Amino acid sequence: MASRPQGHRARKRFGQNFLRDPGIISRLVRAIGARPGERLVEIGPGQGALTEPLLEAAGGHLEVIELDRDLIPGLRVQFFDQPGFVIHEGDALKVDFRALRGDGPPLRVVGSLPYNISTPLIGHLLEAGDAVADMHFMLQKEVVERLAAPPGGADRGRLSVLAQYHCRVESLFTVPPEAFVPRPKVESAIVRLTPHASLPQTARDEALLFQVVREAFAQRRKTLRNNLKGRLAAGDLEALGIDPGRRPQTLTVEEFVRIANHLSAEGEAP
Structure with a gap:
């Protein structure tokens, strides 16, 4: 989630659409409710439109995972005076989130996920078990509808059951295309996934x-x-x-x- 960086063209292969609406950013930060002392991890910070208010809310401590190496120098410059700002360069699908947590508190994960990695990344994070406290993601609206679909709903499918077995799923609010640059062709939505402290139903296998x-x-x-x-x-x-x-x-x-x-x-x- 990022404002449009100067001199950087959004890349289709990374699914980049840069969030620039300050009202949406503020609403999202309030929904996340980050506090000092928490381990906050942002996936895909871009130019840091969301990163800056998250850093402030989390008391100056934030870790980010960025795949586009062309954006990383700008982030280092923008947050050079923040000793609690840590960049992990690479693919979030390959990050070992249990190892990232280490002996610290569980991770609170935030990100704007392109369509092509949203399902595998959510599955990857769910495999991290109690290493993840919760997740707040901006996804295509149709993906959020599938995640949250109740039994009998037209959108209910495999992803609904997978997510709801592991998590409490909350669809928070919709984000219109005009909140981004470049403007996507579809609506987006914010979802909160909170892994169950103990599974309501436990599969033996x-x-x-x-x-x-x-x-x-x-x-x-x-x-x-x-x-x-x-x-x-x-x-x-x-x-x-x-x-x-x-x-x-x-x-x-x-x-x-x-x-x-x-x-x-x-x-x-x-």
């Missing part, structure tokens, strides 16, 4: 859970009876209290966990 979810949504217009027929019979679904005639987008996280745990137990039976 998380890898199996997400295989089941993937298969269930393989053809979202088809019923569970059809999409999961290679896993379990319609009678097994009925025994679990789940109508095999339902479509996958109607299931709650708890129901997917129920199916996965049943399969896990079957696999362990002698």
